[in-house]
Amino acid sequence: MTSAPKAKPKARxxxxxxxxxxxxxxxxxxxxxxxxxxxxxxAERAKAxxxxxxxxxxxxxxxxxxxxxxxxxxxxxxEQKLDLDHMDPKAALETLVRFTWDYYLKxxxxxxxxxxxxxxxxxxxxxxxxxxxxxxxxxxxxARLLERGEKEGVFRSGIDAVxxxxxxxxxxxxxxxxxxxxxxxxxxxxxSPEALDERLRFNMETIMRLVCAD
Amino acid sequence: MTSAPKAKPKARxxxxxxxxxxxxxxxxxxxxxxxxxxxxxxAERAKAxxxxxxxxxxxxxxxxxxxxxxxxxxxxxxEQKLDLDHMDPKAALETLVRFTWDYYLKxxxxxxxxxxxxxxxxxxxxxxxxxxxxxxxxxxxxARLLERGEKEGVFRSGIDAVxxxxxxxxxxxxxxxxxxxxxxxxxxxxxSPEALDERLRFNMETIMRLVCAD
DNA sequence: TCGTTAATGCACTATCTAGTTACTTATGTC
DNA sequence: GACATAAGTAACTAGATAGTGCATTAACGA
Numbered sequence: 001m002t003s004a005p006k007a008k009p010k011a012r013x014x015x016x017x018x019x020x021x022x023x024x025x026x027x028x029x030x031x032x033x034x035x036x037x038x039x040x041x042x043a044e045r046a047k048a049x050x051x052x053x054x055x056x057x058x059x060x061x062x063x064x065x066x067x068x069x070x071x072x073x074x075x076x077x078x079e080q081k082l083d084l085d086h087m088d089p090k091a092a093l094e095t096l097v098r099f100t101w102d103y104y105l106k107x108x109x110x111x112x113x114x115x116x117x118x119x120x121x122x123x124x125x126x127x128x129x130x131x132x133x134x135x136x137x138x139x140x141x142x143a144r145l146l147e148r149g150e151k152e153g154v155f156r157s158g159i160d161a162v163x164x165x166x167x168x169x170x171x172x173x174x175x176x177x178x179x180x181x182x183x184x185x186x187x188x189x190x191x192s193p194e195a196l197d198e199r200l201r202f203n204m205e206t207i208m209r210l211v212c213a214d
Numbered sequence: 215m216t217s218a219p220k221a222k223p224k225a226r227x228x229x230x231x232x233x234x235x236x237x238x239x240x241x242x243x244x245x246x247x248x249x250x251x252x253x254x255x256x257a258e259r260a261k262a263x264x265x266x267x268x269x270x271x272x273x274x275x276x277x278x279x280x281x282x283x284x285x286x287x288x289x290x291x292x293e294q295k296l297d298l299d300h301m302d303p304k305a306a307l308e309t310l311v312r313f314t315w316d317y318y319l320k321x322x323x324x325x326x327x328x329x330x331x332x333x334x335x336x337x338x339x340x341x342x343x344x345x346x347x348x349x350x351x352x353x354x355x356x357a358r359l360l361e362r363g364e365k366e367g368v369f370r371s372g373i374d375a376v377x378x379x380x381x382x383x384x385x386x387x388x389x390x391x392x393x394x395x396x397x398x399x400x401x402x403x404x405x406s407p408e409a410l411d412e413r414l415r416f417n418m419e420t421i422m423r424l425v426c427a428d
Numbered sequence: 429t430c431g432t433t434a435a436t437g438c439a440c441t442a443t444c445t446a447g448t449t450a451c452t453t454a455t456g457t458c
Numbered sequence: 459g460a461c462a463t464a465a466g467t468a469a470c471t472a473g474a475t476a477g478t479g480c481a482t483t484a485a486c487g488a
Binding site for chain 1: 464465466467468
């Protein structure tokens, strides 16, 4: 019989549904920001009912907060896995610069989410204890690296770990987040493979010149 | 007599009204982004009627485009006034780095507007012939500076003007646009006068080490 | 003084959107 | 196998929000 395949009763799976919602929300928030994101769009893309979003996450803002927390968790976890403590200082620094660039490149939502959160003065991140802890660990890791390099005489002394972290992030982040206006202003395709390679090389040079002893 | 000052007939002044609208729009767009901005709020803050906005600017998007164009015009005009061509190359470069930082600091709306425009893939800026021309002049100015410094032997050779421009902007822009999440992650007040001074010094060092001959 | 044009104001609408109410259906446990 | 609980759905609402229709009034030249 060719009877209409009657919307199958659909197996129930709370975990899977939450994951689908989070994934859809990440995309939508990244694309349109917190304000521009549409709850209905998230529901549709998650193949869930809008009611489910409120069932699991209470409100659009709490959902955003959760998406943001997960995004920070992901990058901080990946950074820890670099295991910089067991590398030669120069190599470790190069690894960090390259990792940061690659991560932004492969996870463009991260950048847009952070932008959106800053537009809202970080009011969601403030509430997250988890992010707090992860950040601490991250800064410490870079501080140890600087200390080690200094002791070995390959890094200059007196470099502040926070300023360095900000700078490493900045030179990759800015290039990528402003790629659309950048393409117009500089009349150059900033996203071709060659352009991306060139930028990574330039960034590497910038940081090594800044940090390494003369 | 204490008669109610009967809403005075209000002198008509097309120019002044447009300027008030543009100024209010800049604030509102910077605060909430294109999507989050409310036309009613702009009207109220401009002490104009909402009808006026549509009378002069046709739509919310066209108003945004105009605000954005004006913002780019302003910074590019200010840059030209630096008159870098008549300064010693090193001093000129320092001047540019300091100017860029100061401009972002004193015009925080500029940053937020650019962020918002990039969220929308620069579709408004694409239409602007003016911005196109101004950008060209700006890149040329820095290219001349690099050339001059190279000839005098104070700058390294082979530095790309576009990459340098992007980097100078990045290290200031990122710090300021992400100051809210940054404050949380680094557990440090990034906006105190001392912190701002320190950042400018760090940025100056970053750029000079990158550009100057060893 | 008159008439044309441009500036201004008010009230309205069509549409959208976060969040909810009230319901149905699957799942696993005793 | 029935009961309790959690997963899922559809239709609705109250409030916003971009954009308009239309009437009114100032400015200014003839």
